[in-house]
Amino acid sequence: MIVSVQKSVLAGEVNAPASKSYTHRAVFVSALGTRKTHLYNCLISDDTRSTMNACRLFGARFEETPEMISVTGFGKSPAAPNETVDIGNSGTTLRFMTALSALCDKEIILTGDESIQKRPNVPLLSTLQQMGATAYSKNNNGCAPLIVSGKMKPGKYSIDGGVSSQFISALLLTCPLLDGSTELWIDGELKSKPYVDITLDVAEKAGVKIIEQNRSSGNGISYKIEGSQIYNLGDYTVPGDFSSVSYVLAAAALIPKSRVHVKNIFPSAQGDSAIIEILKEMGADISWDKKTGVVCVSNSGKKLKGICVDAGKTPDLVPTLAVLGAFSEGTMTIQNAEHVRFKETDRLKAMATELSKMGADIVETKDGLIISGKSSSLKGANLCGWDDHRIVMALFVAGLAVGNTTIDTAESVRISYPSFFEDMEKIGAYVEKQ
Template sequence: MGRMIVSVQKSILVGEVSAPASKSYTHRAVFAAALGDGKCCLSNCLISEDTRSTMKACRLFGGSFEEISDKIYVSGFGKRLKVPDEIVDVGNSGTTLRFMTALSALCGSEITLLGDASLQKRPNTPLLETLQKMGARAYSKNNNGCAPLVVEGKIKPGIYSIDGSVSSQFISALLLVCPLLDGPTELSIHGELKSKPYVDITMDVAKAAGIEILEQIEQTDPTDPTDPTDQNKNSVSAKTGGKISYKIKGNQAYHLENYTVPGDFSSVSYVLAAAAMISGSDVDVKNLFPSAQGDLAIIHILKEMGADISWDKKEGTVHVSNSGKTLTGICVDAGEIPDLVPTLAVLGTFSEGRMEIKNAGHVRFKETDRLHAMATELSKMGAEIIETADGLIISGKGGAGLFGANLCGWDDHRIVMALFVAGLMTGGTTIDTAESVRISYPRFFEDMKKIGANAIEK
């Protein structure tokens, strides 16, 4: 893959785009369809490098996939898992790595899983430790919790616990494979369950495939804030008021026949944020219907910051415009919405007043350390930004004193797209490693130019 640099100038955004399909839902739908023993048609899929990594890995276990436009036709392997005859290389996809690690623990043979250089820095210890408790031998070859990973032996049903503070993908992986065990499993979560909406997405897809998983919350605190900007909401534990556990029946079978993937709020957060900040902009984003995605909070956050934004849930259209106002900084708890942190950092930089992003320590373990990356790059544009242990504090001046710069995209799709929005505000900006948008939003630059972005890729 060649290196790409994108050059961005000041722009006004006007027009209409359709949200790309959700990457999170596509991963899970592909996996659930592969876990079935029949045929399935998945519609409105995100065909990207990450989701292709899941398809490629599932092929090694016996699945069959055919891509036609935005549809994926799947023939699943069900419980007739084939043992891969080669290393399972998942590329840059953390979701694929975690799902396939759990799946490998159903096979009973030694399986090695590998990822690219970035993925080999991302931790997996809670998942490996839990698989060990469940009866498999699961370990990191380099003894650092990171890929390459090796899984031997089979997991067994029972009562187990797992740390939820590092990544919700560990919990999702176990929730998807445990229904295939020959008895019931109970999985309790200790520590703060970060990014719980992604577990909710997993539950949503599993339910569509006919899988029964019971979520139980032990109520210990009546507090139940629902606004992502609520400063009293410190964690999922605070929101739910208790400990979370999942009860999973054994000997279940996946039956996902036809499934339509919803639009992706994470990916369109950049479009919505740009249109909300840039004076003169007027944009409609289609294909945004209600779903379990936590990142739909971007609509409520923008509204809280003073943006002119509305959501027609029946039509699936979000309308956002700016007639000359400057947004106001707020405090946002990012515990459930880690993928919005780069977008929020840019919003704070070009807003008026203090913007605080907190409870975001887990964002340091994504494709890159996104807190450090955003603080570093926005500082190059003149932003007053302080990096804390678990967040960012930004002193916004409504864009005053900010300027274009040559920025690094950190080989991270979300960093590149967020900095692109910043470049639309200042002009005179270049961002390297821009090809990384192919991970989650392959047509990002095309869509942005469609509604008026002045940008050149080279």
């Protein structure tokens, strides 16, 4: 699908979609339990459907109504699927199901779409091998298709924390089902740590205890996980998604005469809540009432200013930040973001390529972007969405500011924010779908 976007002024209110990260974990944790769980305000998207469908293959049962998803889990005895586990485009699903497969005696094949078959998994495969499981890439390149069988054993292990936090989350959620205690040491900096914090948050609410420890040397962290624990999430409501609303907030902060209220944004473990403080530092008129869960943002005509942002903990904000930098005064520096290259696409390269088409002065570095804001000279262009939901939504924000812009592969928003274009239209965006 191609979307055309014209210059727009935004006004009104929108409800934040449910968090994709929390929905993945709530569904997976519910499947790891044995009692029936009731999940409310779930995000139903292509990615979360992938997790639900994969959990079904391992024996979980789902009942859906418009208000709720009920899950009956398989506990510590998942059934090995008789068919290949196809997880579509969801990296989270692939990593979670890879660790889960290491609990099964039977060989399991996991794969996904073309994008998934380019994303690395070596740290997770290596650690599963340390734990006694069979885990390898069919094509010997660290990418799907993956072949896994168990059984993983408790003990003391290490894993590289610099590629994807999803590897760590996958192990943290499966290790409580082992017969003994496990200690997982993180080698190097744990990138995207807030996503691990989300994992710990959901596990704790399900009654599972995972202890984060600072190493005695003061260098790095480890996690201690007792074995033979039981998951029981009970009734659980998924919070709103800061990653998704970052596009709405950025658009309202950038476009003069805009004023938008975003509802259902309450405090949680999401690292991307940093978008509010980032916008404040850039000079945006933004406020957050944490009790009511309402964020208000407006632009009376003043320019934002470029700042330096460390994206180590907030990789999903990088496309949004790149657009903000292109339309701000001064220089915007995004750093410590090399792990963003291993998402659905190389997001540093994608944003540098597409914003350059609009006339942005943007330099791609090894681990980030340097953007000299010059919004007065930016213009509409025919842009590629790179089959990446976050690239498409970020470029849409840029299109709202200058108009006369088209973006292809726009259907990819179904991955995390299926109602994105409809929500933007409600608050005044001029959108045409082809």
